[in-house]
Amino acid sequence: MKKIFTILSIISVSAIANAQIVINEIYGAGGGSTSSILYKYDFVELKNIGSTTVTLTGAYLQYAAAAGNFNGGNSNHALPTITLSPGQTYLLQEGSVGTAGGNLPTPDGIGTINLSGSAGKIALTTNSTAPTSATSSNVIDFVGYGTTASAFEGTAPATAPSNTTSIARTAGDTNNNSVDFVAGTPTPQNSSSGTLAVSDVKNVKGSFVKNTFVKNNEITFGTNAKDVKVYNMFGQVVKTASVKENGTLNVSDLAKGNYIVTGTVNNEPVSQKILKD
Structure with missing residues (x-):
């Protein structure tokens, strides 16, 4: 009996640890062609919102259009091994469609995903398998944003970002995108800040x-x-x-x-x- 409880405890701790690293902030208007664009590149900021240090190995950032499917290719970003202490952030620079806007703080990782600046779906996953919903077995965290997003956590998608705003997590993770995210001035932070x-x-x-x-x-x-x-x-x-x-x-x-x-x-x-x- 003791051995069984030990095994279950390890599995439980592992599952909780994975959930500690979440998608914390999204900006999708990188580059663009207007003077209101704030940053030259799209970015996604991850964060450890738990109370213990966590390591992710073999994880992927995956993107799909608001009404589209996850399909890999240039919409996938294979992440290096990431170890984040409590409160620590991790900045992923993604694609750009122009030259407008300023540079991001030094990113921790660089990908080529072109995010929509108004509506889309982003999943942090344990592997490269395309998720089919916000609750697919390999999903660590999932954010559907903008009114036309076809999948999201909870009862509704997060609000839409814009040229001058990102969407950022308000605090912890209630698994309800419409509650957990608000639009505001972008605050991209790499792993050397925010701890x-x-x-x-x-x-x-x-x-x-x-x-x-x-x-x-x-x-x-x-x-x-x-x-x-x-x-x-x-x-x-x-x-x-x-x-x-x-x-x-x-x-x-x-x-x-x-x-x-x-x-x-x-x-x-x-x-x-x-x-x-």
């Missing part, structure tokens, strides 16, 4: 953040700090700034809870956990 939100304090300077318990909607800084970023506990950047000594950053638009504030002080990276009341 501090689930880490503890690092290289703390006593004068970096003066009020780690924020009660008045203002974070007060005790020193000049460049490249200040506020991360929520899902690894998403929710505020950016550069501040002066005794300067403040208004966070009235942020929900109550824990955040990580990072910055550069005297050319040294620092971070501090705060609690907004």
Whole structure:
């Protein structure tokens, strides 16, 4: 009996671990031909939303048109072995249809999939077998986006992105695309960013953040700090700034809870956990 329970436990842990890495953000207007295009390439950002480090081996990113089928070829991207710690992101640069827009942060992987900027289907799978639905056995995560998407997780597809917006995961994974994703300003992050939100304090300077318990909607800084970023506990950047000594950053638009504030002080990276009341 003990041996049977041990085997089941291993299988269960493996299944949960695979589900921790999800599709976190999608931008499909790369290149294009108008001045409103933000990035030269489409991108898909993966993220480990779990609490343990996870490795994916032999995984694929697969794409299909809104009303089409997954069929491999240039719509498949074979991924290298990926190991992500909790909160860590992984940036996949994909295709482009023009030269408009700026460059992405240095991508972790480069593919050639041309995503639709308004409606489509993307699957993260354990192998190259074409999924036939959002619940196919090899699907790790699945996002149908745009009103015409023929398959999706949950009751409806995610909202559509645009030339100036991506769709990004709001928090965890409820397996309902229409709830889990919202449109907003793209925030592509490679694997070297986005991890501090689930880490503890690092290289703390006593004068970096003066009020780690924020009660008045203002974070007060005790020193000049460049490249200040506020991360929520899902690894998403929710505020950016550069501040002066005794300067403040208004966070009235942020929900109550824990955040990580990072910055550069005297050319040294620092971070501090705060609690907004």
